[in-house]
Amino acid sequence: MEQRFFFLINFSVSLLLFGYCLTFIFDTKAFYFSMFYFFSVVGAFIGSKINPQPTRFRTANLITGIVFPPIIAAIILILSGLTVKTTFFRLVVFTTLAIVGIGINFYLYYKFRRKRNS
Amino acid sequence: MEKTISGFLFLAILIVSFLSCSKHSNETLETQTQINFKNYIPDVSNEIGREFGKMVDYSLKDIKNYINDSSYNENDSLALKHVTTESVVSFFNEIWHLNIDELLAIRAKLEEFDNSNYKLTQEDFPELSELQIELLQEIVTVARQYGIKGFTENVNHVLMKTMYLPEEEREIIFTTVSMIDFALKTVSNNFDLSLTKGFWGSLACNLAAGGVGVIYGGVAGAFCPPCGVVVGITVSAGLSAAICPSRFD
Numbered sequence: 001m002e003q004r005f006f007f008l009i010n011f012s013v014s015l016l017l018f019g020y021c022l023t024f025i026f027d028t029k030a031f032y033f034s035m036f037y038f039f040s041v042v043g044a045f046i047g048s049k050i051n052p053q054p055t056r057f058r059t060a061n062l063i064t065g066i067v068f069p070p071i072i073a074a075i076i077l078i079l080s081g082l083t084v085k086t087t088f089f090r091l092v093v094f095t096t097l098a099i100v101g102i103g104i105n106f107y108l109y110y111k112f113r114r115k116r117n118s
Numbered sequence: 119m120e121k122t123i124s125g126f127l128f129l130a131i132l133i134v135s136f137l138s139c140s141k142h143s144n145e146t147l148e149t150q151t152q153i154n155f156k157n158y159i160p161d162v163s164n165e166i167g168r169e170f171g172k173m174v175d176y177s178l179k180d181i182k183n184y185i186n187d188s189s190y191n192e193n194d195s196l197a198l199k200h201v202t203t204e205s206v207v208s209f210f211n212e213i214w215h216l217n218i219d220e221l222l223a224i225r226a227k228l229e230e231f232d233n234s235n236y237k238l239t240q241e242d243f244p245e246l247s248e249l250q251i252e253l254l255q256e257i258v259t260v261a262r263q264y265g266i267k268g269f270t271e272n273v274n275h276v277l278m279k280t281m282y283l284p285e286e287e288r289e290i291i292f293t294t295v296s297m298i299d300f301a302l303k304t305v306s307n308n309f310d311l312s313l314t315k316g317f318w319g320s321l322a323c324n325l326a327a328g329g330v331g332v333i334y335g336g337v338a339g340a341f342c343p344p345c346g347v348v349v350g351i352t353v354s355a356g357l358s359a360a361i362c363p364s365r366f367d
Contacts, residue, residue: 006343027317032324032358033351036331040350043332044339051340064344072351 002061007045013069014038017076020094030080037072246290253279253291323362327354 018038021031077087246254256276260269273295280288331354339346 003343010347027320032328033355035324036328036351036354036358037347039328039332039354040335040347043335043350044343044346046332047336047339047341047346048343050336057342057344060342060344064347068344068347 002058002065003048006061006065007041007048009065010041010068011045013073014041016091016095016098017073019098020091021076021080023094024090025080025082028080030076033079034072034076037076247283247287249283250287250290253283254294257291257295320362324354324358327357327362330354330357 014034014037017034021028021034025031077084080087253276256279257273260273260276277291277295280291283291331350331352334353335346335350337346338349
């Protein structure tokens with residue numbers, strides 16, 4: 001449960017940051033750092049699946065699930081050299097567009113699946 | 119006890135990873151405090167600014183080192199400080215504090231002018247005389263025409279014309295020429311490294327560093343997921359700082 005929470009939060013935030021950097025500040029230090037974060041979350045996830053032992057570090061998973069994303073986001077913000085205002089504004093726009101895009105895809109996916117089934 | 123140790127380990131690793139990835143980020147930090155970038159947009163819209171901006175973003179660090187270098191001709195340095203045409207000099211003085219994102223932003227902005235027949239005008243530099251502007255225009259034309267090879271040789275005929283200027287007005291012309299000349303030389307030196315310092319080289323190297331980080335992160339993540347993330351970032355960032363050619367200095 002705690003492990004899932006950790007990966008859910010970190011994976012979504014790392015994907016968001018990576019997507020943001022890829023879109024707005026590609027080929028910068030901030031972009032590469034966000035890439036490392038994203039890759040690391042993926043790597044850790046694969047590792048945890050390979051070794052399905054009962055989860056230890058329950059509290060650590062819970063705490064770091066919340067703590068990691070803002071720390072990494074702050075590092076990326078510093079590395080990007082952009083102002084908080086600019087980054088926040090872009091991030092809001094980017095997140096909105098991403099959510100709308102994902103929503104449309106889900107809608108179409110279920111619509112077509114229903115059609116196919118019927 | 120175990121959690122405390124893992125907590126300390128996490129913090130230590132995160133700090134190391136941050137330091138390794140941001141060890142060259144002084145310009146970025148300086149930028150936030152020193153630059154009001156927008157103030158320079160109007161000045162940037164002249165051709166010297168455009169050419170210089172394009173060149174400087176390749177060689178930011180080298181130019182800073184050049185200015186800080188003790189062997190740098192002191193007279194040139196003094197000339198920079200005393201030239202009264204502030205719109206040009208302040209731009210030159212400030213541009214090497216900009217980070218790569220801002221320089222790219224400048225370039226994007228300036229490229230809007232590329233297809234227009236934009237010329238230096240008295241409006242751009244009200245404090246300059248007509249002859250000064252004419253000479254600066256010629257210098258820029260020579261820089262564009264001959265680029266890296268031949269600027270120094272071909273700009274001489276423009277410098278000859280400075281004898282028609284009063285002595286105090288020559289300084290800005292000489293300063294401009296020396297700055298463009300230096301920037302061109304720096305760029306030409308960096309061209310040899312284009313394969314390793316270029317975008318694709320950097321991307322491939324960082325992807326490789328990220329790939330190694332995935333493996334290490336996976337191994338650590340098999341036992342402790344948060345540790346896996348931190349180890350992955352640390353290994354990637356450390357490798358990147360150690361082996362990847364930095365394009366952002």
